[in-house]
Amino acid sequence: MPSLMLVGGVELGGTKIRVARGSDDGRIEASETFQTTGPEPSFARILNFFRGGPPISALGVGAFGPVAVRPSDSDYGRLRGTPKPGWRDFDIAAAAGALGVPVALDTDVSAAGRGEAALGALAGLDCGIYLTVGTGIGGALVAHGQPLPGASHAEMGHVSLVRTPGDDFGSVCPWHANCAEGLASGPAIERRFGANLGALPDDHPGHALIAGYLGQLLASLVLVAAPNRIVIGGGVSKAPGLHARAHAALLAGLNGYGFYPEAGRPGFVVPPALGDDAGLAGALLMAGAEARRR
Ligand SMILES: [Zn+2]
Known part of the structure; x- marks a missing residue:
């Protein structure tokens, strides 16, 4: 079995944001939770978390939507039509990309579904x-x-x-x-x-x-x-x-x-068998898949 990579995960919710460092099999090693504010201060905190610890190989982001999640989309990475103040059209992929590692983006629900399928009730x-x-x-x-x-x-x-x-x-x-x-x-x-x-x-x-x-x-x-x-x-x-x-x-x-x-x-x-950690576990799995794909 290949050795595990250290990767990052973000669960970007409408009211709170969770960030985690963990292994690419979805296991969380360290995490933080904070309130969602505007996009710039929110991403400043996200990047700060990852810059303040051991380097990660890739970052997985599960975001509230609607959001353009297919890399072939002309507006890939952007939030589409959210009523949340300041977030409409914000480019999540670009903001996460400032970390300088490969980024995988999906919805928060898809990330949680991946987590449950790998480690939880849908396994x-x-x-x-x-x-x-x-x-x-x-x-x-x-x-x-x-x-x-x-x-x-x-x-x-x-x-x-x-x-x-x-x-x-x-x-x-x-x-x-x-x-x-x-x-x-x-x-x-x-x-x-x-x-x-x-x-x-x-x-x-x-x-x-x-x-x-x-x-x-x-x-x-x-x-x-x-x-x-x-x-x-x-x-x-x-x-x-x-x-x-x-x-x-x-x-x-x-x-x-x-x-x-x-x-x-x-x-x-x-x-969910993973409780509130399903989305973060899925984001770590997404990061691992993206790192291996590159
Ligand atoms: Zn409706």
Whole structure:
């Protein structure tokens, strides 16, 4: 087995940034977390972390999106149309490239999907889905350890849902009146209930409402991709019982359509085995792959 390389990973989130140094098999050795501010001060802190320690062979970045992740894109590395102040059109690849080592860029969700596929709940599976439910809703379809390449990254959180009767809540998505992110993301939950899902009492109807919407999304993903397992991470997923409720809602959505029994088994919808480290682990794996490719 080839010896391990020391590489760097960045998880660039909308509210916080995590940086890590670790081995190219995805193991984190040292990490730091800080708040996301504007792009320049944020990258100054990121570069400072890596310049202040032993040299790394490559850097993997998992970023919030939408972001141009294909090297053949004319706007490769740039954030596309984010509402986050100051970040629109910011060139992440160029900013990370200031470190002078090869850079691999993907979405934060794809990075987390890679991490779970290599070391976590999606390991050894033909096909898995990593879904994050937090500030937004996003997902990655991972086949044999790799997020599916396409014309861009997927945006599973913007799939339209059927509203629960009586739910006239105004979507928080600026583009869609009925998408999953607009109805069931962290900001939607905060605006609906004035609290996060985990803070609601166990018998609060909000649990069934949100799980119902997530279950609808899961049913669509199952019908499209027939994954072996679905991981749900992100802040909203930390509400106790969320995975079991969403799994039950998924099965209710399929309504007995038994085209494959795997979806009905316990453990089909699970939290990330790597917890909050899935994205950083994936970023380290991306860095390792990029260093070997050069
Ligand atoms: Zn939307």
